[in-house]
Amino acid sequence: MATHPAPSPVAPTNPTFAGGDALGGAGSTPAFSPLYQQIKGLILQSLQSGEWKPGEAIPSEMDLAARFRVSQGTVRKAIDELAAEHLVVRRQGKGTFVATHAEQHVQYRFLKLQPDNGDIQSEGPAERTIIDCKRLRASAEIARALSLRSGDPVLQVRRVLAYAGVPTILEELWLPGAPFKGLTAERLSNYNGPMYALFETEFGVRMVRAEESIRAVNPDEEQSQLLNVPISAPLLSVERIAYTYNDTPMELRRGLYRTDTHHYRNALS
Amino acid sequence: MATHPAPSPVAPTNPTFAGGDALGGAGSTPAFSPLYQQIKGLILQSLQSGEWKPGEAIPSEMDLAARFRVSQGTVRKAIDELAAEHLVVRRQGKGTFVATHAEQHVQYRFLKLQPDNGDIQSEGPAERTIIDCKRLRASAEIARALSLRSGDPVLQVRRVLAYAGVPTILEELWLPGAPFKGLTAERLSNYNGPMYALFETEFGVRMVRAEESIRAVNPDEEQSQLLNVPISAPLLSVERIAYTYNDTPMELRRGLYRTDTHHYRNALS
DNA sequence: CAGTGGTCTAGACCACTGG
DNA sequence: CAGTGGTCTAGACCACTGC
Numbered sequence: 001m002a003t004h005p006a007p008s009p010v011a012p013t014n015p016t017f018a019g020g021d022a023l024g025g026a027g028s029t030p031a032f033s034p035l036y037q038q039i040k041g042l043i044l045q046s047l048q049s050g051e052w053k054p055g056e057a058i059p060s061e062m063d064l065a066a067r068f069r070v071s072q073g074t075v076r077k078a079i080d081e082l083a084a085e086h087l088v089v090r091r092q093g094k095g096t097f098v099a100t101h102a103e104q105h106v107q108y109r110f111l112k113l114q115p116d117n118g119d120i121q122s123e124g125p126a127e128r129t130i131i132d133c134k135r136l137r138a139s140a141e142i143a144r145a146l147s148l149r150s151g152d153p154v155l156q157v158r159r160v161l162a163y164a165g166v167p168t169i170l171e172e173l174w175l176p177g178a179p180f181k182g183l184t185a186e187r188l189s190n191y192n193g194p195m196y197a198l199f200e201t202e203f204g205v206r207m208v209r210a211e212e213s214i215r216a217v218n219p220d221e222e223q224s225q226l227l228n229v230p231i232s233a234p235l236l237s238v239e240r241i242a243y244t245y246n247d248t249p250m251e252l253r254r255g256l257y258r259t260d261t262h263h264y265r266n267a268l269s
Numbered sequence: 270m271a272t273h274p275a276p277s278p279v280a281p282t283n284p285t286f287a288g289g290d291a292l293g294g295a296g297s298t299p300a301f302s303p304l305y306q307q308i309k310g311l312i313l314q315s316l317q318s319g320e321w322k323p324g325e326a327i328p329s330e331m332d333l334a335a336r337f338r339v340s341q342g343t344v345r346k347a348i349d350e351l352a353a354e355h356l357v358v359r360r361q362g363k364g365t366f367v368a369t370h371a372e373q374h375v376q377y378r379f380l381k382l383q384p385d386n387g388d389i390q391s392e393g394p395a396e397r398t399i400i401d402c403k404r405l406r407a408s409a410e411i412a413r414a415l416s417l418r419s420g421d422p423v424l425q426v427r428r429v430l431a432y433a434g435v436p437t438i439l440e441e442l443w444l445p446g447a448p449f450k451g452l453t454a455e456r457l458s459n460y461n462g463p464m465y466a467l468f469e470t471e472f473g474v475r476m477v478r479a480e481e482s483i484r485a486v487n488p489d490e491e492q493s494q495l496l497n498v499p500i501s502a503p504l505l506s507v508e509r510i511a512y513t514y515n516d517t518p519m520e521l522r523r524g525l526y527r528t529d530t531h532h533y534r535n536a537l538s
Numbered sequence: 539c540a541g542t543g544g545t546c547t548a549g550a551c552c553a554c555t556g557g
Numbered sequence: 558c559a560g561t562g563g564t565c566t567a568g569a570c571c572a573c574t575g576c
Contacts, residue, residue, distance in 0.1 A: 032572075034545060060561060071547045076562085084353075086538060092562045093554035110537045210537040215528035216485040216503035234485035234503035240537075259484035266535055268379045268479040268509075269355060301553075303564060329542060340566045345543085361543045362573035545571070552564070 039068055040078035047087060047098060048245045054100035054200050058088065061096075087208060101207065102197035110196070110210050110242070113169065113257050114265045126161035126169070131226070133157045133185035135177065142174050145241055145252040153177030157188065160226055167227050168262060173253040179205055196242075205250055210242040214264065223256055236264060308337055309347035316356060316367060317514045323369035323469050327357065330365075356477060370476065371466035379465075379479050379511070382438065382526050383534045395430035395438070400495070402426045402454035404446065411443050414510055414521040422446030426457065429495055436496050437531060442522040448474055465511075474519055479511040483533065492525055505533060 043064070052058045061079065065072045079096055082088045086109075089097050101109065108120075115123050138146065138154045146154070154174050161169040175183070180203055191198045199205045217237040224231040236257040244250045257264065312333070321327045330348065334341045348365055351357045355378075358366050370378065377389075384392050407415065407423045415423070423443050430438035444452070449472055460467045468474045486506040493500040505526040513519045526533065 036545075057561095062561085073548085074546060077545085079562095090562065091555085093556080093560080095555095095561060112535075112537075208538075212535045212537060214483065214505065214533035214535065216505045216526075217528075218503055232501065234487055236483065236485045236505075257485075259486075264483035266381075266481045266483065268381075268481060269477075305564075326542095331542090342567085343565060346564085348543095359543065360574085362541080362575080364542060364574095539576080540574105541576105542574075543572085545569100547569080548567095550564100550566080553562085555559105555561075557558085557560105 035070060036074045036077040036081075039064075039070060039075060040081055042068065043078060043082060044087075044245065047082075050204065052098050054098045054206060055102065057095040057097050085208070100197065101194050101200060107194055110207070110240070112212075112264050112266060113262050115163070115262050123163055126163055127165070128189075129160045129162070130185045130189050131158040131160065133183070133188060138174070142252060146174065146176055146249050148176060155180050155183055157185075159188075163262075166258075166261070168258045170223055170226050170256040171253060172255075173251060175251055179203055179250065206244055207242045207250065208244055210240050213239045215239075217256075219256060227256065227258060229258060233258075233260075235259070238264070304339060305343045305346040305350075308333075308339060308344060309350055311337065312347060312351060313356075313514065316351075319473060321367050323367045323475060324371065326364040326366050354477070369466065369469060370463050371469065376463055379476070379509070381481075381533050381535060382531050384432070384531050392432055395432055396434070397458075398429045398431070399454045399458050400427040400429065402452070402457060407443075411521060415443065415445055415518050417445060424449050424452055426454075428457075432531075435527075435530070437527045439492055439496050439525040440522060441524075442520060444520055448472055448519065475513055476511045476519065477513055479509050482508045484508075486525075488525060496525065496527060498527060502527075504528070507533070 043058070046052060046058075058064075059067070061072050061075045064075045068075065079088065079090070083090050083096075086099050086106075089099050091097065099106075101107070114120055134156045136154060136156055137151045138148050140150045142148075142154060143150045143152060148154070154177050156172070156174050158170075158172045160167050161171065180199075183203070187202070188195070188198070196207050199207065215237040216234050219227060219229065219231060219233065219235055221231065223235075224233070227235070229235070236255075236259050238255040238257060240251070240253040240255070241249050242251040242253065312327070315321060315327075327333075328336070330341050330344050333344045337344065348357065348359070352359050352365075355368050358368050360366065368375075370376070383389055403425045405423060405425055406420045407417050409419045411417075411423060412419045412421060417423070423446050425441070425443050427439075427441045429436050430440065449468075452472070456471070457464070457467070465476050468476065484506040485503050488496060488498065488500060488502065488504055490500065492504075493502070496504070498504070505524075505528050507524040507526060509520070509522040509524070510518050511520040511522065
């Protein structure tokens with residue numbers, strides 16, 4: 001595996017068209033794909049297949065250029081896009097590294113709740129309490145969100161996050177059963193750090209992007225007790241679907257946020 | 270103004286350092302600034318000064334390269350960043366255009382509320398009703414948000430947005446008095462299109478980015494009447510500060526969103 | 539067809555990191 | 558010091574738009 005003997009994965013010398021051009025022009029869309037996009041796809045495959053693990057360095061731009069038989073500039077543009085999508089992180093003088101949720105700086109990348117006074121760092125990490133972790137069968141709703149079939153095995157986790165002793169977030173999340181075989185309440189409790197970091201190291205599942213739908217709601221009886229708020233208290237309902245590579249949904253998470261001391265922060269551009 | 274006779278705004282031939290290097294090494298930060306960043310700054314100045322107006326084309330990459338006496342590739346990288354920040358829009362074969370909120374495709378770029386069923390397009394534009402438009406003096410809180418002094422003149426606008434006849438959004442917004450001299454309820458009512466588009470064409474104020482803080486709240490008596498919901502209904506409180514160039518705050522907007530038929534959508538990456 | 543942005547290359551040099 | 562990513566250049570060619 002030390003040398004890659006000219007796999008020639010792309011057009012031999014010049015940039016060409018990609019797609020089913022061999023079919024004789026039957027294609028409806030010309031589907032022009034620039035070389036750097038093809039290279040990006042190949043790098044993506046290697047990331048996906050685990051050839052380079054989270055936190056590790058990927059080969060240098062020169063190495064990749066030689067491996068794919070393109071110029072350094074073309075590899076550079078491919079990596080630029082991967083870096084913009086936070087799939088890799090560039091560090092001048094050191095190399096390019098596979099992104100990870102275990103990083104100190106980008107911890108809790110997907111959690112947008114912030115304390116009203118003081119920044120995130122000063123608040124410190126939340127106190128986590130697992131309520132339960134059950135194995136059950138997907139309802140139609142859960143199945144649809146996770147691209148499963150109704151009745152497929154799923155894992156349900158519920159937990160509370162507290163800041164300075166005040167329960168602030170109540171989360172309920174569902175994971176597809178197969179990729180997370182062996183996940184238990186105990187392993188969750190013992191792990192110290194972001195849940196997504198545990199998913200990476202223990203199950204090889206890397207969350208790459210997510211989408212959230214936010215509403216204002218009132219808690220039900222149980223929720224109001226767990227969060228220690230009156231049943232009439234308005235709460236933020238945050239439903240998240242998190243995706244791995246290839247836009248494969250791997251988690252449905254429903255959060256209830258108290259917003260009397262915290263707020264959901266969002267940058268628009 | 271047809272030709273720019275070698276203004277030589279940057280280092281004559283080679284990339285050099287920027288910053289107060291002439292002070293004799295007293296600077297604490299070396300402050301290296303790549304050429305393309307300097308070019309970006311110069312283009313930004315021209316955008317800001319109104320040399321090219323929203324919707325217009327800026328000079329071609331070749332022209333800018335000649336004007337700034339750098340290579341096309343350097344100009345390209347500068348424009349790449351401006352395009353990534355949505356300050357300009359590239360269109361292959363046509364040119365690069367100053368971004369505008371009046372565009373058909375990117376209308377309501379900052380409004381993240383979406384109908385639960387069906388996409389945004391099918392819903393059509395909201396019915397807008399101006400409640401009032403008052404000229405008053407900034408409270409300490411408003412002044413801080415807009416980088417003004419307490420007592421400075423500000424403009425307050427309140428309005429309701431309804432979809433399919435259902436009042437869904439109640440907005441209250443404050444604008445600094447000086448740049449928006451002449452804005453009246455009538456002009457707002459008569460204008461058809463995004464408010465930010467009116468700001469561009471009538472007042473030369475271009476909103477470039479914004480930050481939102483979101484909470485769950487209950488309405489007060491007046492708010493509940495205007496939105497036609499019970500006083501116990503949980504609502505989304507969305508406080509936005511919108512910025513022009515140079516991170517200058519130009520609007521404070523407080524929205525109350527009903528989330529029984531709509532939701533706030535956010536993409537995380 | 540000319541003009542625009544978009545891609546690709548090859549080579550030079552710079553800034554940063556670590557041994 | 559060698560190796561990495563970062564910048565800059567010059568030139569060629571491609572894809573898209575509109576006249």
